Amino acid sequence: MKLIFERSVPGRRCYILPKCDVPFEDIPDDMKRQKALRLPELSEVDISRHYTTLNKQVFGVNCGFYPLGSCTMKYNPAVHEEIVGFPGFQAIHPLQPDHTVQGCLKAIELLKVRLCELLGMDSMTFQPAAGAHGEFTGILLIKAYLRDHGGEARDKIIVPDSAHGTNPATANMCGYKVVNIPSAPDGSVDLDALRAAVGPDTAGLMLTNPNTLGMFDKNILEITNIVHEAGGLCYYDGANMNAIMGTVRPGDMGFDVIHLNLHKTFSTPHGGGGPGSGAVGVKEILVDYLPGKDTVKENGEFVLKEPPKSIGSVRSFNGNFLVYLRALAYVLSLGGKGLHEASQNAVLNANYLRVLLKPHCRTSNEGICMHEFVLTIEDLHKKYGVSASDIAKGMLDCGVHPPTMYFPLIVDEALMFEPTETETKEVLDESAEAIIGLLKQAATDPEALHKAPVTTPVGRPDEVTAARSPIIRYMDFDA
Ligand SMILES: *Cc1c(COP(=O)(O)O)cnc(C)c1O
Numbered sequence: 001m002k003l004i005f006e007r008s009v010p011g012r013r014c015y016i017l018p019k020c021d022v023p024f025e026d027i028p029d030d031m032k033r034q035k036a037l038r039l040p041e042l043s044e045v046d047i048s049r050h051y052t053t054l055n056k057q058v059f060g061v062n063c064g065f066y067p068l069g070s071c072t073m074k075y076n077p078a079v080h081e082e083i084v085g086f087p088g089f090q091a092i093h094p095l096q097p098d099h100t101v102q103g104c105l106k107a108i109e110l111l112k113v114r115l116c117e118l119l120g121m122d123s124m125t126f127q128p129a130a131g132a133h134g135e136f137t138g139i140l141l142i143k144a145y146l147r148d149h150g151g152e153a154r155d156k157i158i159v160p161d162s163a164h165g166t167n168p169a170t171a172n173m174c175g176y177k178v179v180n181i182p183s184a185p186d187g188s189v190d191l192d193a194l195r196a197a198v199g200p201d202t203a204g205l206m207l208t209n210p211n212t213l214g215m216f217d218k219n220i221l222e223i224t225n226i227v228h229e230a231g232g233l234c235y236y237d238g239a240n241m242n243a244i245m246g247t248v249r250p251g252d253m254g255f256d257v258i259h260l261n262l263h264k265t266f267s268t269p270h271g272g273g274g275p276g277s278g279a280v281g282v283k284e285i286l287v288d289y290l291p292g293k294d295t296v297k298e299n300g301e302f303v304l305k306e307p308p309k310s311i312g313s314v315r316s317f318n319g320n321f322l323v324y325l326r327a328l329a330y331v332l333s334l335g336g337k338g339l340h341e342a343s344q345n346a347v348l349n350a351n352y353l354r355v356l357l358k359p360h361c362r363t364s365n366e367g368i369c370m371h372e373f374v375l376t377i378e379d380l381h382k383k384y385g386v387s388a389s390d391i392a393k394g395m396l397d398c399g400v401h402p403p404t405m406y407f408p409l410i411v412d413e414a415l416m417f418e419p420t421e422t423e424t425k426e427v428l429d430e431s432a433e434a435i436i437g438l439l440k441q442a443a444t445d446p447e448a449l450h451k452a453p454v455t456t457p458v459g460r461p462d463e464v465t466a467a468r469s470p471i472i473r474y475m476d477f478d479a
Helices: 044-056 079-084 102-119 131-148 166-173 191-197 220-229 284-289 321-360 378-384 388-397 425-444 446-451 463-468
Strands: 123-125 156-160 177-181 202-208 233-238 257-260 280-282 294-298 301-305 373-376 414-417
Touching (some): 079 321, 102 294, 102 301, 131 202, 131 284, 166 202, 177 191, 202 220, 220 233, 321 414, 388 446
Parallel strands (some): 156 202, 202 233
Antiparallel strands (some): 123 280, 294 301
């Protein structure tokens, strides 16, 4: 399709303004733009067609099944959009006096209280704008705490190899050395390796639980105990909270700090790079270090106050308020029981799909999974030359979004499925049938799979070039 700039015709407009009936005041020359703003010039129908065409090329959760592992692409109730559209939430400014935004502050406080209850934590910050940003904030909190408690020399963070890739990246960004420890054969943390890794230089552990294989670590209490005894703190990557809401609480498992991906578990729209909300929950010992400002009640009114030993701000003002407000709408509309049911159904759906696919393809682990599971296409790859990518591309032609590919790195030819609780049995049945068809086709017609997809606007882009040298603006702009 043509770019909107390529459709531009000088002078074309989609409005006709009435004749000006007030005196015309000229703007002083020094305040005028020196070069005309280069905006595309189009008629209304051109614009409408442009965006509708773009819309048709996008695949979203409103188009079909979207089992992208480790991303929790659940359906977001449309009513949240109406709630965040209320003028009381929209028509405000972050520099307004606290007493004029009491409803908004109450909403922040309410979300904090409800999520702390769900996590077993003592306080939260909503400043971080994404999951990885929450991790960064959480590790800075650990660093500040250790600095004040004689642990400044502790310079290592332990990260199991089943962790999400952002965990080691975060530890590194915060100036720590990353100590990678291998998983036991069943995908859990190898306790002996952990015992051998901890010591007086341990600042903490970062754990993704359930891990990227969709396994809940059965030794979780032992793990946090080993780290605490060595004098380190425990960080919980809670982006996979969708599996465990209302069943277990990271606070009770011994974790000191956790981030949530409100844009995954708590039904906030995501994809396309944001905006998101990586809320961070902490135990009492870290509360004074929280970034930004906290909602505190004084003389019956909410005020925003900087915690006494705050690490500073990790983002402007109070984070993406309208983004995490949707999380509040979700938490309040489901309630504690509803959140628990959502998690139970997420786990049930994952296991249902896993059992449907299992006779046709190996899974990375035996037994029951949490909210996601990993298939390995290794056998088909060796026998017929069909890769995980070929199967994923084939799924596009079946109207199903591919799962996460080649992740986690510890599984060869990995396909990671996370169906979420918002899919029905019928959708899971139909999608499983389509995927099984592709797995069978690997033996009968591998060539066709190498050519897939054939129904999408773009088939197999050069992913390395797309990632390394993306063209994200109209290149002729300054010409
Ligand atoms: C998605 C995810 C992250 C990163 O979250 P972003 O919002 O993409 O920065 C971190 N850890 C896990 C386990 C995740 O699934």
